[in-house]
Amino acid sequence: MSDLLKLAGVSVHFSGLKALTEVSFDAHAGEVLALIGPNGAGKTTLFNVISGYVQPTAGEIHFKGEPIQGLTPHEVSAKGVRRTFQNGGLFGDMTVLENVLTGLHVQIDSNFFGLLLGTRKADEAERAAAARARRLLALMDMDGFADQQVKSLSGGQQRMVEIVRTIATEPPLLLLDEPAVGLSPPMRARMMEVIKRLAGEEGISILLIEHAIDLVMAGSDRIVVLNSGQKIAEGKPNEIRENREVLEAYLGYA
Amino acid sequence: MNQETPKVKSSLMQNARIFYLVPLVAALIPFFANDYLQFMVNMIMVYVLVTVGFNLVIGNLGQLAFANTAFFGIGAYMTAILMNYAGFTFEIALVGAAISGGLAGLLASITALRGIRLYYLAIITLAFGELMRWVYIHAESVTRGTDGLPLPDVTVFGMSMHSETAKFYVFLVITVLVVKGTSNLLKSRVGRAILAIRDNELTTASLGISTANYIILTFVWSGSVVGVAGAMFAASTERVFPESFGLTEVIVHFAMVMVGGAGSLIGSIIGGVVLTALPEYFRQFPGMEELFFGVIIIAVLLFLPKGLVSLLAKVSPLFRERYYRE
Numbered sequence: 144m145s146d147l148l149k150l151a152g153v154s155v156h157f158s159g160l161k162a163l164t165e166v167s168f169d170a171h172a173g174e175v176l177a178l179i180g181p182n183g184a185g186k187t188t189l190f191n192v193i194s195g196y197v198q199p200t201a202g203e204i205h206f207k208g209e210p211i212q213g214l215t216p217h218e219v220s221a222k223g224v225r226r227t228f229q230n231g232g233l234f235g236d237m238t239v240l241e242n243v244l245t246g247l248h249v250q251i252d253s254n255f256f257g258l259l260l261g262t263r264k265a266d267e268a269e270r271a272a273a274a275r276a277r278r279l280l281a282l283m284d285m286d287g288f289a290d291q292q293v294k295s296l297s298g299g300q301q302r303m304v305e306i307v308r309t310i311a312t313e314p315p316l317l318l319l320d321e322p323a324v325g326l327s328p329p330m331r332a333r334m335m336e337v338i339k340r341l342a343g344e345e346g347i348s349i350l351l352i353e354h355a356i357d358l359v360m361a362g363s364d365r366i367v368v369l370n371s372g373q374k375i376a377e378g379k380p381n382e383i384r385e386n387r388e389v390l391e392a393y394l395g396y397a
Numbered sequence: 398m399n400q401e402t403p404k405v406k407s408s409l410m411q412n413a414r415i416f417y418l419v420p421l422v423a424a425l426i427p428f429f430a431n432d433y434l435q436f437m438v439n440m441i442m443v444y445v446l447v448t449v450g451f452n453l454v455i456g457n458l459g460q461l462a463f464a465n466t467a468f469f470g471i472g473a474y475m476t477a478i479l480m481n482y483a484g485f486t487f488e489i490a491l492v493g494a495a496i497s498g499g500l501a502g503l504l505a506s507i508t509a510l511r512g513i514r515l516y517y518l519a520i521i522t523l524a525f526g527e528l529m530r531w532v533y534i535h536a537e538s539v540t541r542g543t544d545g546l547p548l549p550d551v552t553v554f555g556m557s558m559h560s561e562t563a564k565f566y567v568f569l570v571i572t573v574l575v576v577k578g579t580s581n582l583l584k585s586r587v588g589r590a591i592l593a594i595r596d597n598e599l600t601t602a603s604l605g606i607s608t609a610n611y612i613i614l615t616f617v618w619s620g621s622v623v624g625v626a627g628a629m630f631a632a633s634t635e636r637v638f639p640e641s642f643g644l645t646e647v648i649v650h651f652a653m654v655m656v657g658g659a660g661s662l663i664g665s666i667i668g669g670v671v672l673t674a675l676p677e678y679f680r681q682f683p684g685m686e687e688l689f690f691g692v693i694i695i696a697v698l699l700f701l702p703k704g705l706v707s708l709l710a711k712v713s714p715l716f717r718e719r720y721y722r723e
Contacts, residue, residue: 246604259582265585
């Protein structure tokens with residue numbers, strides 16, 4: 144299995160505060176890798192470093208064998224590492240369907256003059272994209288909201304839409320920051336199911352921050368545990384469940 | 398196809414094809430309009446395109462760029478110059494007006510791309526318009542300054558366009574084509590990208606959309622549309638004066654966008670029609686034209702911040718903007 148993402152000795156220090164210290168791990172193609180740890184363990188900082196919003200103080204990050212540290216968020220995104228945000232980044236003046244369609248933008252095969260003249264080819268490309276957007280929404284049981292304004296949705300529904308929109312860009316690596324927080328139990332289960340299917344069928348690799356330990360244990364292939372900015376364990380869910388250091392640090396058992 | 402679509406009622410009021418009736422009905426106007434009324438209807442089409450073009454930048458892209466009178470004047474002068482000095486007929490001069498308006502749009506987009514936004518962009522683009530007016534006045538050897546530049550006999554494809562009726566049919570064809578083309582663009586990934594940039598430029602870029610290209614595209618298309626309106630304006634008045642493209646003209650264009658509905662193509666058409674026709678009607682009462690203008694702008698912005706089109710959107714979903722096709 145090839146290493147899609149490779150972190151080697153990544154450290155981030157904010158004026159004396161050691162947010163991350165020499166974190167190293169690999170994410171493989173097609174797997175769901177969960178990142179867990181108590182509050183303040185550095186999970187979100189790690190996401191910010193990978194996606195280019197924070198520059199590492201030391202260490203290297205490789206994506207598909209190319210170094211990506213030092214790139215801007217836009218450049219990282221262009222390489223194929225896409226993320227969702229905790230507070231959403233949806234276009235409020237558009238409907239749910241139109242938001243998802245912006246995620247399909249680069250895949251729509253049409254040029255300016257075709258669109259201007261309304262040629263059959265351009266028209267069909269647009270219609271096919273709309274149909275695909277509806278199918279992607281259906282995957283998350285969100286197809287009933289397709290024609291609603293994004294503003295009228297709840298926070299959890301908005302996050303669903305944002306994930307669908309990000310999935311629509313067909314990212315090789317998807318970073319999900321607490322995708323299940325604030326969702327109802329059936330929606331959470333559905334979310335994990337979808338995440339597993341994305342990794343399995345669509346071949347999208349997923350790096351996931353999640354607090355709900357039950358979801359992580361059930362839904363991920365491997366787990367990396369952070370504590371106080373350091374990696375304390377890495378392994379399959381059953382190995383993590385029995386790791387003594389993890390139990391002490393994270394799950395709170397003595 | 399045997400598929401049931403129970404949710405969508407296919408009554409006429411929900412079918413967008415109903416809009417095709419508008420130009421068909423309009424085509425009957427010459428049968429009962431006198432020359433004066435016909436001239437006004439022609440002017441209405443000029444201002445519909447002025448507003449359609451302006452609204453793309455102001456409403457859809459959300460940039461406070463006021464170079465619209467520059468695009469308008471450049472289109473009008475380019476038409477007059479090409480017809481006077483190059484001997485072009487109107488249909489060729491029209492293309493020249495579209496291209497020169499588009500180039501002016503390209504120039505205006507550079508300021509926005511360089512991160513000059515909001516009030517700074519507003520003042521720079523206003524200055525661009527005033528600078529162009531200065532050029533029209535002082536490049537006398539070409540523009541004949543404040544005397545105005547007359548157009549030679551306006552012909553299109555070898556036929557005279559001198560009568561108001563002939564102008565009307567030529568304008569109607571142009572207006573329908575430009576509005577339909579703009580609608581096509583807006584109901585596609587182009588329209589969505591433009592709107593996404595207005596909403597959040599960084600998020601748009603994170604989806605792999607080249608925001609710079611779409612900012613340029615919006616300005617160029619806006620400039621071309623308004624340049625075409627300028628060509629129609631020149632053909633309509635048959636003499637082009639610098640005074641037609643001053644600061645008060647910007648205010649009129651802006652009012653048309655806001656009264657019709659910022660970011661709405663149908664709103665542009667409504668704004669262009671209402672604010673061309675009604676002030677003209679009030680001209681028969683001294684002082685009422687200006688009063689009406691002030692009152693309608695204040696009233697609409699206070700009570701209908703999304704313009705007159707928002708009233709219609711409450712009646713039928715047809716008047717709500719859609720940025721996709723199915």
